[in-house]
Amino acid sequence: MAELTYREAVARGIAQEMRRDPRLVMLGEDVAAAGGVFKTTVGLIDEFGPDRVRDTPISEQAILGAAMGAAMTGIPVIAEIMFSDFLAVCWDIVANEMAKSRYMTGGQVSVPVVIRTANGGGARFGAQHSQSVENWCMMIPGLKVVAPSTPADVVGLMAASVRDPDPVVFFEHKSLLGTKADVPDEDVVDRLGEAVVRREGTDCTIAALALMVPRALEAADRLAEEGISAEVIDVRSLVPLDTRTLLASVEKTGRFITVEENPRLCGWGAELASIVADEAFWNLDGPVVRITTPHIPLPAAESLEDMSIPTVDRIHQTVRTALA
Amino acid sequence: MEAPQAYDYSQRPARLPDPVDDANRDLDIPLETRVEMYEMQLLLRQFEKRAYDLFMQNLVKGTSHLSLGMEAIATGFGAALRPDDYTFATYRGHAHTLARGAPPGPVMAELLGRENGILQGKGGSMHLTSVEHGMMGSYAIIGAHLCIANGAAWSAQMRGTDQVAVSFFGDGTTNIGAFHEALNFAVVWNLPVVFVCENNLYMEYTPIDVVSAVPNPAADRGPAYGLEGIVIDGNDPDAVFTAARAAIERARRGGGPSLIEAVTYRHGGHSRADPGKYRPEAEVEAWLERDPIPMYHQRLLGLGVGEGDLASIQQSVAGEVEAATEFAKSGDFPDEASLLTDVWADGGSAWRN
Ligand SMILES: Cc1ncc(C[n+]2csc(CCOP(=O)(O)OP(=O)(O)O)c2C)c(N)n1
Ligand SMILES: [Mg+2]
Numbered sequence: 225m226a227e228l229t230y231r232e233a234v235a236r237g238i239a240q241e242m243r244r245d246p247r248l249v250m251l252g253e254d255v256a257a258a259g260g261v262f263k264t265t266v267g268l269i270d271e272f273g274p275d276r277v278r279d280t281p282i283s284e285q286a287i288l289g290a291a292m293g294a295a296m297t298g299i300p301v302i303a304e305i306m307f308s309d310f311l312a313v314c315w316d317i318v319a320n321e322m323a324k325s326r327y328m329t330g331g332q333v334s335v336p337v338v339i340r341t342a343n344g345g346g347a348r349f350g351a352q353h354s355q356s357v358e359n360w361c362m363m364i365p366g367l368k369v370v371a372p373s374t375p376a377d378v379v380g381l382m383a384a385s386v387r388d389p390d391p392v393v394f395f396e397h398k399s400l401l402g403t404k405a406d407v408p409d410e411d412v413v414d415r416l417g418e419a420v421v422r423r424e425g426t427d428c429t430i431a432a433l434a435l436m437v438p439r440a441l442e443a444a445d446r447l448a449e450e451g452i453s454a455e456v457i458d459v460r461s462l463v464p465l466d467t468r469t470l471l472a473s474v475e476k477t478g479r480f481i482t483v484e485e486n487p488r489l490c491g492w493g494a495e496l497a498s499i500v501a502d503e504a505f506w507n508l509d510g511p512v513v514r515i516t517t518p519h520i521p522l523p524a525a526e527s528l529e530d531m532s533i534p535t536v537d538r539i540h541q542t543v544r545t546a547l548a
Numbered sequence: 549m550e551a552p553q554a555y556d557y558s559q560r561p562a563r564l565p566d567p568v569d570d571a572n573r574d575l576d577i578p579l580e581t582r583v584e585m586y587e588m589q590l591l592l593r594q595f596e597k598r599a600y601d602l603f604m605q606n607l608v609k610g611t612s613h614l615s616l617g618m619e620a621i622a623t624g625f626g627a628a629l630r631p632d633d634y635t636f637a638t639y640r641g642h643a644h645t646l647a648r649g650a651p652p653g654p655v656m657a658e659l660l661g662r663e664n665g666i667l668q669g670k671g672g673s674m675h676l677t678s679v680e681h682g683m684m685g686s687y688a689i690i691g692a693h694l695c696i697a698n699g700a701a702w703s704a705q706m707r708g709t710d711q712v713a714v715s716f717f718g719d720g721t722t723n724i725g726a727f728h729e730a731l732n733f734a735v736v737w738n739l740p741v742v743f744v745c746e747n748n749l750y751m752e753y754t755p756i757d758v759v760s761a762v763p764n765p766a767a768d769r770g771p772a773y774g775l776e777g778i779v780i781d782g783n784d785p786d787a788v789f790t791a792a793r794a795a796i797e798r799a800r801r802g803g804g805p806s807l808i809e810a811v812t813y814r815h816g817g818h819s820r821a822d823p824g825k826y827r828p829e830a831e832v833e834a835w836l837e838r839d840p841i842p843m844y845h846q847r848l849l850g851l852g853v854g855e856g857d858l859a860s861i862q863q864s865v866a867g868e869v870e871a872a873t874e875f876a877k878s879g880d881f882p883d884e885a886s887l888l889t890d891v892w893a894d895g896g897s898a899w900r901n
Pocket of ligand 2: 718719720747749750
């Protein structure tokens with residue numbers, strides 16, 4: 225067991241899978257020689273060579289098109305889109321081509337691609353480099369959507385995503401890259417569609433994703449000091465979605481709270497809230513509460529960004545008020 | 549008569565076909581290949597005409613984009629490709645699908661939305677695909693599939709199979725970013741891919757020269773990416789076959805991508821709903837005169853093929869299209885059992901446990 229940063233875990237997960245599957249290749253802007261603008265792919269070109277780890281032009285459609293064409297003809301691909309905001313530039317290939325090909329062709333075409341992308345706020349990068357867009361992907365039939373919160377999950381879910389025969393969008397959180405935790409020395413292989421209870425509790429269920437997981441956990445610590453026992457669930461995978469873990473928790477606690485980095489409208493928590501309202505209504509002791517970013521483009525200034533994205537304080541206060 | 553308005557494109561000067569290039573007539577193409585190309589063109593023509601008739605009978609719903617008048621391009625490439633090569637086409641893809649050898653019955657059934665359709669009714673006219681014939685899909689959003697064809701070519705390169713990917717697209721497609729991304733990328737990675745612009749002089753309802761910075765929308769852009777600007781007569785299957793063979797061989801040898809602009813014309817409108825009235829009458833007439841099929845018929849007679857042989861080909865094609873129609877009509881409409889299948893590799897569509 226060694227401590228790895230979330231950043232190092234990305235390269236570790238990719239390397240683990242490239243060693244296992246000699247067909248697997250990776251491409252993206254600055255990913256090879258430079259090791260990625262976030263240094264998440266450092267060392268891969270040295271181990272696997274420039275034919276398997278390739279630098280591309282600034283051509284997001286060409287990158288994802290190449291990934292799709294290779295994948296549908298027998299070569300699994302990891303493609304990097306530098307910032308998740310840039311998915312808008314190649315959204316046609318993600319939402320209309322990769323996602324729909326299998327269905328549209330009556331099952332003839334398979335697209336085993338992992339789109340890795342740096343997601344989320346906290347780095348003061350402003351409206352076009354800070355968004356959390358996992359909800360964009362969640363609403364497209366045919367895409368799987370994963371957002372790990374720990375280094376071990378980065379490795380394990382990367383493996384699961386690469387081994388999945390369908391297109392997976394893999395969100396790496398920019399503000400978690402420097403966080404450290406133990407990762408087993410041997411290969412780590414996880415499963416898509418499994419949420420993890422990070423902290424057990426009895427008074428409320430808090431569902432969180434990526435950067436919101438450590439924040440929810442810290443808020444839960446504070447709540448515990450005040451006698452409120454919060455259960456924190458790391459959703460990890462939006463599609464497939466582990467509703468069983470969520471519903472079982474709500475059955476126990478009777479309250480459901482989501483913590484989302486998405487702007488308010490159609491954030492992923494809305495779908496979870498709807499599922500809980502439909503299927504756990506009689507278990508609820510109070511309204512479902514969504515803690516989200518306001519419905520605004522993200523501001524750049526530190527003070528403004530901190531007012532936008534849910535903080536430990538806001539989670540703590542909101543839950544306390546809701547349970548009062 | 550009122551003075552023509554600037555925006556009434558039908559009043560613009562006609563863009564007439566270039567004179568036939570006699571140099572193409574004694575190319576080294578085996579007669580057998582030529583006869584096969586004659587037969588394929590007839591199949592594409594009869595199939596598209598039948599598809600049109602079936603729309604009129606309201607048996608084909610939705611929209612559909614025919615290749616009537618443009619058959620020589622799919623035919624020439626179809627004849628030049630190896631069975632394991634890859635084709636990527638657009639929503640105007642019936643011809644390209646058939647030209648790779650996909651069976652006409654299931655293709656027709658797909659247009660009719662039947663269970664025995666080649667996509668079991670899930671894709672329809674604009675998404676025809678037959679992976680087993682190397683037909684890797686018909687893509688209905690302009691531009692993407694040029695980039696996707698690059699990926700198939702990259703994969704062939706990595707697997708060392710010397711397969712080639714061919715991507716067909718329209719003149720209008722040269723004005724979208726993906727075209728430019730794809731060309732640059734293919735050259736930089738030296739991919740075995742052939743980009744084929746079917747320049748039918750119109751994007752949807754707008755003449756291509758009105759919206760393009762250069763007269764030859766594909767060929768004039770090629771040099772910006774280090775590609776030769778090749779323009780060919782897209783109504784002459786021999787010219788198409790010759791250009792296709794050269795580009796495909798070059799790609800197979802590791803010589804990298806090519807860009808070919810094949811000039812042609814559609815006999816009908818852009819899609820089912822379009823009568824094509826924005827085109828000058830003299831232009832339509834001149835291009836109908838340049839119909840690739842009668843021209844090729846004459847050429848084969850000149851090469852010594854008997855009228856009787858050609859007539860028997862016509863007959864057998866007519867029978868094939870008739871059988872395809874019967875096959876299509878005999879199919880059931882897909883039922884609920886298939887609605888929720890094939891979203892994921894496990895065959896289902898579950899997104900939760
Ligand atoms: C991105 C995108 N924009 C617009 C359309 C609508 N559209 C469908 S076909 C077409 C014309 C395309 O013209 P061209 O590339 O010349 O092909 P042709 O239909 O003439 O074969 C347009 C604008 C589309 N399908 N995709
Ligand atoms: Mg056109």
